[in-house]
Amino acid sequence: MEWKPDKQSDIPIYQQIANYIQKRIVYGEYPPGTVLPSERRLAKELNVNRGTIISAYDVLYSNGMVERIKGSGTHVNKDMWRLSRSRIPNWDLYVERGSFLPNLxxxxxxxxxxxxxxxxxxxxxELAHDLMPYDVFRDILSKHEFHQSLGYEHPLGNLNLREQIVHHLKEYRDIKCSSQSVLVTSGAQQALHLIIQCLLNEGDAIAYEDPSYAHSLPTFRAAGLKTFKLPVGKDGLNPEDILYLYKKHKIKMVFLNPIFQNPTGTVLSLERKKRVLAISQEFGIPVVEDDPYSLISFSDHIDTSTLKSLDDSGNVLYISSFSKIAASGLRIGWVVGPDNVIQRLADAKQQMDFGHSIFPQWIAAEYLGSESFAxxxxxxxxxxxxxxxxxxxxxxxxxxxxxxxxxxxxxxxxxxxxxxxxxxxxxxxxxxxxxxxxxxxxxxxxxxxxxxxxxxxxxxxxxxxxxxxxxxxxxxxxxxxxx
Known part of the structure; x- marks a missing residue:
């Protein structure tokens, strides 16, 4: 047998063997009635203990894939396709084959x-509990009356919240936009997922920072994207690396966290930000700016201007959220971009969940508009x-x-x-x-x-x-x- 189990895998060896044999049965390579190798023989071929093979065959038997005939060995079940006996799905096989990849x-x-x-x-x-504004939220819940509809919300999100986000972005991040160019999402992670699923195709090349935010990497892989790294040094990434990757691999999108980058803490200089935008504009490369931290600054001498605040051509899709400035459990994030892009993302979000829950949106809007926020x-x-x-x-x-x-x-x-x-x-x-x-x-x-x-x-x-x-x-x- 050419196939061998992967002894470095987290999947138990007996389960790998059962999955492999089940695939061959399902694909017709082991037709009904086929006699499977004896436990001793298969153990020798795969260089495993006989007990491992017995466990694998037990799984196949419980799934109805095989039958044991005394004196004749283990056979592929002749009655399998007529379903005269109940069969348990091999859930491990389903889990393994899903297109949405698990975390490492x-x-x-x-x-x-x-x-x-x-x-x-x-x-x-995330933030510690002692950093979250519990007192303000309790005040909102106790003193502010809730008058919102309990039906499905607007596909872009609650209008009052979007208007508060527009005001917040202008005041705190010098980003000018309208409520029509803001989509409320379930945190920044959903915004990232929507962009990847709606604006890119399998096989597209993208560039991201190295090191980078960990939970974006499985999302890139699950979408079948070709990924190329942008090394991050003590001064952040070198914009010329973007140009190099575009010329060599025709990258379709760049994903950046330029302000207090996760995990290095670096800040891209104003000169480098402008160069990134110049390259984006010259070659039409969209830039996705993930900005969780620009409001968490310990010095007045650091330039925390976002790429989006410098973008006068609509090349930047801007993502941020409440997670690092208030509470991750609210699951309030947003993405800002051209109206047609936002409409496309909103349509996809509506297919996923019919819009965000009104209660966290209401609390977030009240908090952003309160005197307590600053x-x-x-x-x-x-x-x-x-x-x-x-x-x-x-x-x-x-x-x-x-x-x-x-x-x-x-x-x-x-x-x-x-x-x-x-x-x-x-x-x-x-x-x-x-x-x-x-x-x-x-x-x-x-x-x-x-x-x-x-x-x-x-x-x-x-x-x-x-x-x-x-x-x-x-x-x-x-x-x-x-x-």
């Missing part, structure tokens, strides 16, 4: 560990600055000989390079989890190895020092196991 197994592992254990969380890219934003920045300062100070005190980093002027992430080549970031994660702290290994979100991402937005302030001490203990444990 290690991300699933980190998420499960954080949810199921009392870990200090430097991994999750003061809460200022308070958020002060608290995040405090978290960043505590984190960087403790790292310099405890781990200055183990890692280095560039202190970001905004955002919620710290991108750290491990100084020792002997430390494997994945093994470090496992020892750290055992010590009660989680982070994101750099090579999960980058082509580079030897980096880790520490997110200070999610961890409670009083736990930051303890988290770094646990990380330090994880490093010490890893070194001890290697010596």
């Amino acid at each position: 197994p290690l991300f699933q592992h980190i998420r499960e560990e954080v949810l199921n254990k009392n870990l200090i969380n430097f991994a999750s890219g 003061s809460n934003l200022k308070n958020l920045n002060l608290k995040l600055l405090e978290k960043r300062n505590i984190l960087t100070t403790v790292l310099q005190e405890e781990l200055s000989n183990q890692l280095e980093f560039q202190i970001p002027d905004g955002g919620i992430h710290l991108w750290c390079r491990l100084l020792s080549n002997d430390i494997n970031e994945y093994k470090l994660l496992e020892t750290s989890i055992r010590n009660g702290v989680a982070f994101v290994p750099g090579s999960l979100i980058s082509s580079l190895t030897g980096y880790i991402r520490l997110t200070f937005g999610r961890v409670e302030t009083h736990l930051i020092k303890e988290g770094i001490l646990r990380l330090k203990k994880g490093m010490e444990d890893l070194k001890n196991t290697c010596t």
Whole structure:
């Protein structure tokens, strides 16, 4: 048998074998009545234990694909297509073949560990509970009367919320648009998904930053896009790399996070932003700007102007959300672009969910229009600055000989390079989890190895020092196991 199970896969070997044989039966390569190889023979051919084959055949038997005849072995069920006996779907096979790809197994592992254990969380890219405006939301719910329709909302989203977003973008981000060019989405992730599904085709080439936002990568792969990386250095990406990729691969779209980039924290200079737009305009390359962090700035000397605020030709699709400035659980995001694009995305969103729920839209509109928004934003920045300062100070005190980093002027992430080549970031994660702290290994979100991402937005302030001490203990444990 030429096929062999993948022993590095997360799918159990017996299940891989059962799936493979089931495919051959379904495709007619093993017709009804075919005698399958004996357990001993197949185990020898696949270099596995006989017990593994027995388990695989048990799965096939439970699914009605095979029957066992005493003294004759295992046969493909002759009665299979007449369905005279009930059959259980091979759900593992269905899960494996779905076109929408799952998150990487290690991300699933980190998420499960954080949810199921009392870990200090430097991994999750959201705000801590002490940063969310609970008091303002309680005030809105108790003092403001709800008069909205409970039917389906406008395909673009609630008009009052869109008008508040228009005002907010003009006041805080110098972006001029109308309510017709705004689509309310279920967070920035849905906006990204809609753009990919509606504006690109399988096989199209796109460019994205390296390192980059982790959850966009499975979406790119699921859509069958050809992806090309734009290296991000200490000053962000080099716009000439976009030009190079366009000339070589005819990229159809560029995905950027130019302000306090995730995970590096870099800010693209005004000169580089203008060059990106010049290349976009010269060659007609759409730019998708993901902007979660431009309002989370710790310095008045940093230019946080967005690409969209500089775009006078409609080349930029702008994405942002409430997740990093208020509450991720509201699931309020938005995308701004040319009217025809927004109408196309809105049509697709309506097919998915018939529009966003009115209750979070109502709360978001009230919050954006309240006097509390500006003061809460200022308070958020002060608290995040405090978290960043505590984190960087403790790292310099405890781990200055183990890692280095560039202190970001905004955002919620710290991108750290491990100084020792002997430390494997994945093994470090496992020892750290055992010590009660989680982070994101750099090579999960980058082509580079030897980096880790520490997110200070999610961890409670009083736990930051303890988290770094646990990380330090994880490093010490890893070194001890290697010596």
